[in-house]
Amino acid sequence: AQSVTQLGSHVSVSEGALVLLRCNYSSSVPPYLFWYVQYPNQGLQLLLKYTTGATLVKGINGFEAEFKKSETSFHLTKPSAHMSDAAEYFCAVSDYGGSQGNLIFGKGTKLSVKP
Amino acid sequence: GAVVSQHPSWVICKSGTSVKIECRSLDFQATTMFWYRQFPKQSLMLMATSNEGSKATYEQGVEKDKFLINHASLTLSTLTVTSAHPEDSSFYICSAPRTGGGSPLHFGNGTRLTVT
Numbered sequence: 108a109q110s111v112t113q114l115g116s117h118v119s120v121s122e123g124a125l126v127l128l129r130c131n132y133s134s135s136v137p138p139y140l141f142w143y144v145q146y147p148n149q150g151l152q153l154l155l156k157y158t159t160g161a162t163l164v165k166g167i168n169g170f171e172a173e174f175k176k177s178e179t180s181f182h183l184t185k186p187s188a189h190m191s192d193a194a195e196y197f198c199a200v201s202d203y204g205g206s207q208g209n210l211i212f213g214k215g216t217k218l219s220v221k222p
Numbered sequence: 223g224a225v226v227s228q229h230p231s232w233v234i235c236k237s238g239t240s241v242k243i244e245c246r247s248l249d250f251q252a253t254t255m256f257w258y259r260q261f262p263k264q265s266l267m268l269m270a271t272s273n274e275g276s277k278a279t280y281e282q283g284v285e286k287d288k289f290l291i292n293h294a295s296l297t298l299s300t301l302t303v304t305s306a307h308p309e310d311s312s313f314y315i316c317s318a319p320r321t322g323g324g325s326p327l328h329f330g331n332g333t334r335l336t337v338t
Contacts (some may be wrong), residue, residue, distance in 0.1 A: 114265075122263070143329075148231075148331075148332065148334060149331050149332060150226075150228070150231075150315050150317075150329035150330050150331040150332045151266075151315070151317075151329040152329070153278060153327075153328075197265060197266070209256050209268050209271065209327075210248075212265040212266045213265060214264060214265045215263075215264070215265050217263075
């Protein structure tokens with residue numbers, strides 16, 4: 108069975124500061140990993156994904172994440188936070204590539220950005 | 223632009239009535255669609271997998287007679303909440319995989335259901 112743990116339900120940073128959202132996963136097979144962002148009362152938008160190959164994945168809006176198998180982690184980072192980054196972020200894992208199967212989501216981390 | 227359209231974006235209904243939510247793939251065919259439910263400040267929980275031309279597959283604990291799913295075409299899946307109760311109030315989101323190219327799921331913008 109697969110699972111996702113997001114450490115910290117709420118993260119607050121200052122504008123311009125580093126953003127670090129933590130995600131650890133559990134999977135018995137090589138995982139496919141995703142980060143999604145959700146704005147209030149909206150669906151989810153894909154930020155980035157890891158399937159195979161390069162472990163450092165770059166996504167939209169300046170976000171990136173690194174797959175570390177030894178640590179079973181897929182933390183999301185952004186060097187400099189913008190006010191527009193304030194949203195809910197979900198880490199997800201799939202063993203079907205995410206394109207044919209469903210995703211297992213973490214509980215989400217709400218990011219607040221202070222001026 | 224959006225590739226999955228969900229309608230309505232919000233709906234208020236009275237207890238005992240039924241509500242239908244539509245999920246459409248706009249520029250691709252989706253033989254499979256997924257329906258999620260999201261409670262306030264919680265993650266998305268998969269309710270069921272909608273399969274075009276066949277019965278939906280429901281997750282454990284989801285009442286199939288209450289949450290009716292129909293996937294009548296390759297671009298449309300509907301979720302009907304029957305005899306709605308206040309505890310059914312939630313945010314419902316659909317998603318569809320675009321096959322090929324390794325693309326992940328595309329999500330609708332969700333439907334906020336409030337049952338009074």
